[in-house]
Amino acid sequence: GPSESDGPAQNEDGLTTVRVGLAEPTFNTALINLVIDEDIDANHGLDMQPTRSGAGSTNQIAALRAGEYDFAGVGTATAADAVAEGAGLVIVAGTGGLINNIVLNADVAKGLDVAPDDPVEERIKALRGLTIATSPPRSSSNLTLRHLVQQHGLDPDKDLNIVPVTDTSSIVAGIRQGKFDGSFFGVGVADANIADGSGTLWISLPRGDIEEFNELIGVCIVSTREFVDNNPEIVEAFHAALAEAQEFVASDPEAAGKALHENSFANLDADVFATAWEQAQTGYPEGVLFTRENWETYLELFGDASDKDLESIVYEDFVAEPARGES
Amino acid sequence: MSVSTTVTEPDKTTTDSAAPATAPQPRRSRARWRPRLHHFVQLCVIVVLLASWELSAGRLIDDLLTSRPSEVFPTFWSWVVSGELLYHASSTFKDAFLGLLAGGGLGLVVGCVLGQSQWLARVCEPFITAFYTMPKHALIPLFIMWVGIGSELRVLTAAAIVFFLVFYNTFFGIRDVSKNLVDSVRVMGGTAFDVLFRVMLPSALIWVFAALKLAVPQAIVGVVVAEMLAGDRGLGFLVAMHAGTFNSDGTFAAIFALLIVGFLVDRLMNLVTRRALLWKNNDTTA
Amino acid sequence: MSVSTTVTEPDKTTTDSAAPATAPQPRRSRARWRPRLHHFVQLCVIVVLLASWELSAGRLIDDLLTSRPSEVFPTFWSWVVSGELLYHASSTFKDAFLGLLAGGGLGLVVGCVLGQSQWLARVCEPFITAFYTMPKHALIPLFIMWVGIGSELRVLTAAAIVFFLVFYNTFFGIRDVSKNLVDSVRVMGGTAFDVLFRVMLPSALIWVFAALKLAVPQAIVGVVVAEMLAGDRGLGFLVAMHAGTFNSDGTFAAIFALLIVGFLVDRLMNLVTRRALLWKNNDTTA
Amino acid sequence: MTISTKETATSPQATEPRRVVFETQGMAVGFGDRPDVLADVDLKVHAGEFVALLGPSGCGKSTILNLAAGLLRPRRGEVLFDGRPITGVNTSVGYMTQDDTLLPWRTVAANVALPLRMRKVPKQRIQQEVSRYLAFLDLQHAAGLYPAQLSGGMRRRALLARSMIYDPELLLMDEPFAALDAQMRQQLHADLRRAVHSTQQTVLFVTHDLTEAAVLADRVLVIGGGPPGGVAAEFTIPFGAERDPATLPYEDGFARIQQELQEALTRARVPKQKEEE
Amino acid sequence: MTISTKETATSPQATEPRRVVFETQGMAVGFGDRPDVLADVDLKVHAGEFVALLGPSGCGKSTILNLAAGLLRPRRGEVLFDGRPITGVNTSVGYMTQDDTLLPWRTVAANVALPLRMRKVPKQRIQQEVSRYLAFLDLQHAAGLYPAQLSGGMRRRALLARSMIYDPELLLMDEPFAALDAQMRQQLHADLRRAVHSTQQTVLFVTHDLTEAAVLADRVLVIGGGPPGGVAAEFTIPFGAERDPATLPYEDGFARIQQELQEALTRARVPKQKEEE
């Protein structure tokens, strides 16, 4: 692949070009999309060149390491696993809490003797015996779902049937046809079911249904150790641009939502967007930080679930200075 | 190239006809296995390769990219012991086998039916060709929309791949049946039924077996790709899952499992086709 | 089956030898194309199939699962007009071609080298077999770890698949060269150089072309699977992306593109191999 | 035109009036919209007779056999079998073609048994007959082998056994030994004569090798002179039914017959019109 | 044992003392750890002579040709070419094997040109020679065709042209026409005799067809009596160099020779020991 040591180039406007690998737009990655759509990057001397592929976190990291990108948006769990295996990644921003929701097939939801507005404990226990689709084992979503049901006395291996889906292709159709009873995915996917009435929103993390997860950063932007060491000012500018986007969302969610819907989410039905944005807008961490507390919360919740030695990860090595929020 | 060794016995050189050349001979493959020089050399090759891998890992190449034998094989062994390997391998095989059965059976029937007519063949040819050559794996996302991500997906994928292989071969195979063979059976007193079951189908069977030699590995490829794209079991899932969590030991152990599978499948196919086509492969005379 | 039509002219029946049977004849494929009955029937088949698809869509089957021709073809056409199709198709072809070149070239060289020795062949056989039969697509996750998800991944995947096909065929092909052919050239005064370049390599070339007929579609499959697993361009990405966004029109349009690709590749391969193996396919006499 | 050598035939069949098994009357045949290949052909094959059709390549020899087997219809004239017109596939003949039509997936014994099995002959009877024929043609050791395991000569003998086992009224043989080497051909000539003699089999035999025709047949019809061709000459071969094909070429008079056949064959290559010019 | 027919040879070559091209002296040959296939073989081929080796299958005829081509070494004794022991591949011979060794990816002309191209003969010279040989063997129209487009007989003629074009001192031919049908074989016999006669080519020809041997050769060596076998009989064929292979069989005395060859061949099939019993 292209050598990582080629320093980022200046474009004709005097902006520094940086390559960013992103998944297809979901609300997990709304902030970085907002930065690009609203040209916030230019305010910080950067010209972000996004590549939006269908690739999951693992492939994003592979591409980053192979020198295809300077930054990539990935799930925290995948980043942590990679670092534990010696991948040498550094988090430069925490861009989202866990902006996931559980959506059930509407008929399945009706058939349960629990309602969508009953206490969250009841709603989780009601998942017993259901088939829920989510990302592959050990991805952030998968770990979170398992943890979630475990906390409420369900055995994720026995009491419900968790089916992994690598790409999101089957979710909407699957829920609609009853191929599975529900899904646990990033907001914006199964919201299509909510919008057309074939699905019922059961649990929403960005809405704050599960308090325990409020301190959790589920998605972040990473770069390589080498890039961060060689380009501290770019990393700082990158972080600052994202922080500006977060502030925009917090201060004027409607305008931010409008901008997103017009650009990155132009294909999304207006109702679907509205439902999703309603949940998602409160899910972005203040200052796009990834604090020591965030990391410790992650370890506490998921440290045991990983087969990697996450405890061996040194926070200062894992998180770039601007994202620590310690200065 | 090798010279027939059948005319060396003195009492046989007096016969005119080639008869003695055809006396059934003990077959080589039946001989009891005993280690030979090349087996030893093979062992050496393996040892040297593994040693250089082990020594270069972590020095010349990033450990994360290539793992190392001393970590791959214990991982592999732990799967063997825990039954995890058996679980995933049997899932892959089961789905491939079902796909083979469904796709192969359907391909055979449709091929036989359409293959009866020269004219039908000409009409269908471009469609068959297009589907035959098209990368069927690209249908997997569509299949996911149709049947979800369970066992059905993997079986359907394998079946779709196998169907076209077997159909194509049966279709063109059955049209390749010698008119002379058919005529000779009719003159002998054979009915249309005799012609179909005693000439057409057995003739096409060579082609079907040729197709199967391709189809079995392809069925496994189909299942493995489907497992990588979606699913929670099987050898393809094992590779994707370990690669997906940057576990190179596991990735290589899973690939090693697939290598063994490849080898065994090849040997098995040789055995099966050799038995079934005994009449074809046994030409001991030149 | 078809009867030779070469002895019907009166002035030829007087010749003893078979010479007249071999006078070059106008080739059928050179005849100017004109529509025939079966072309019309083919058109009908297409129309009927599309019509029943259109009519059943949304009634018998969920629109989301099968889309409908009236939506698929406008989508397809819009890609043609916008150049999107060209962009993705040329990406797929470029990567497949590079993979074919790299894998084929390397396979040819390594096959030639190892194929020289009977003994080497025996030693290597089990390793070759295992890698040959193994589902190479399972290496994609590993390749992703190695080279990322860009063009390199797709080229590497295609190359890995093609390498084994070409290598295998060259390796066993070169060993299949008739000893008689080699001896005859040596007796005529041929040097070792003559034997390699005038006998061995041309002999192996039949095998290489046989391998290519398999390898070209396989290279495309490899690239498409890689595009589906990771990437941001190519026909495989187009399928996966549209299926992934529940856009069944787009999914079918992309699959339709692959169908056309399959058909064109087959025709192209026939053309190329027919030209290259002119001497082999041209047996006009029985 | 009937050229007959002066010597009298020694076999009784050659002189007595006999039943006609196969006969064509004013027969013409052709393919598609092309002109006739054969026209005005009148020929007869009597019961117990061994008739050889000799002629250059493409003159229509195989076509005549296909007519007899009912695989082809004449354009004009009559093609009669046992006095009745042939209307469908003629299952009263045995047909041994030049190509190998043994079913490759059946052993020799199963191949030879096939006509009887299709005629629903009882199993035990089949076994007896197969053994008898295999033994007669020296194939008993090859009973369990597949065709691919046989030499060319053995394959020919197996085909012969299969063509004869159901006792067809007429045995059609289309250049059955053309692909074999001289030695093996000699051996099979002997086998064939022996088999034909002991079963009194009627044979219509196609060849373009004049020695083969002379060595085997009671009567040789030279086909040619076309297109459209016909029976250009007819020879009666006088050496009797118990002749030995291996030594026949060294007997007195044989060289004469060969030479006459050669001349007739050469004439048969020239189209009729040219001959008349 | 030398049986010579009484008639005197008419060609001058048969009587004059001539240079010996190929010779074996007390030669023995065998394969691996198995016993000798041939032993105590003394044979000579003189310049301009056409010698046929006749013998049953497996007796070692091809082995003798391989020795002459330098593709095989004797176990004992001498194998001399032009009086010198053969040490490597003998490029002074032309070798026409039973199998088709035309390179299938080269046209007829390119195949025939091959020996000259490898001998670095000037391009123009090559073209002339190729045309000459193709015309001589009636292949001029097939120059641009690939072997797969030829009939069996044309392929044989192309091989013959390729084996002769570089004017080898000795032409080795191993059952070159065994796979052809009788008619084509006859034609090629005539072509071969004509070619050999006009170039005064020395030939060592292997066959197991005694008529072919008698029709073509000046001298026939019957190989057999093994294992280990040797030269079991020798015949001089008296019909001279300008004979016509097509009519030779009808000449006086030919049947006699055939019969004698047949007897010698039959004896050659029996191992020596048994003969002595």
Ligand SMILES: Nc1ncnc2c1ncn2[C@@H]1O[C@H](COP(=O)(O)OP(=O)(O)OP(=O)(O)O)[C@@H](O)[C@H]1O
């Ligand atoms: N099915 C057919 N369609 C068209 N023409 C045919 C067909 N069968 C035979 N012919 C033509 O009829 C003529 C006679 O063919 P036939 O096969 O009977 O010749 P033959 O005497 O058996 O020749 P050979 O000795 O080469 O076998 C030939 O000119 C041939 O081209």
Ligand SMILES: Nc1ncnc2c1ncn2[C@@H]1O[C@H](COP(=O)(O)OP(=O)(O)OP(=O)(O)O)[C@@H](O)[C@H]1O
């Ligand atoms: N390369 C070899 N290795 C072992 N044995 C061989 C080899 N070549 C020939 N022989 C043996 O030597 C003997 C003579 O073989 P050769 O090929 O010379 O016979 P031939 O007279 O040419 O027979 P044919 O007429 O069948 O061609 C045979 O018994 C054969 O088995």
Ligand SMILES: O=C([O-])O
């Ligand atoms: O994308 C995730 O890995 O959750």
Ligand SMILES: [Mg+2]
């Ligand atoms: Mg014929």
Ligand SMILES: [Mg+2]
């Ligand atoms: Mg030989």
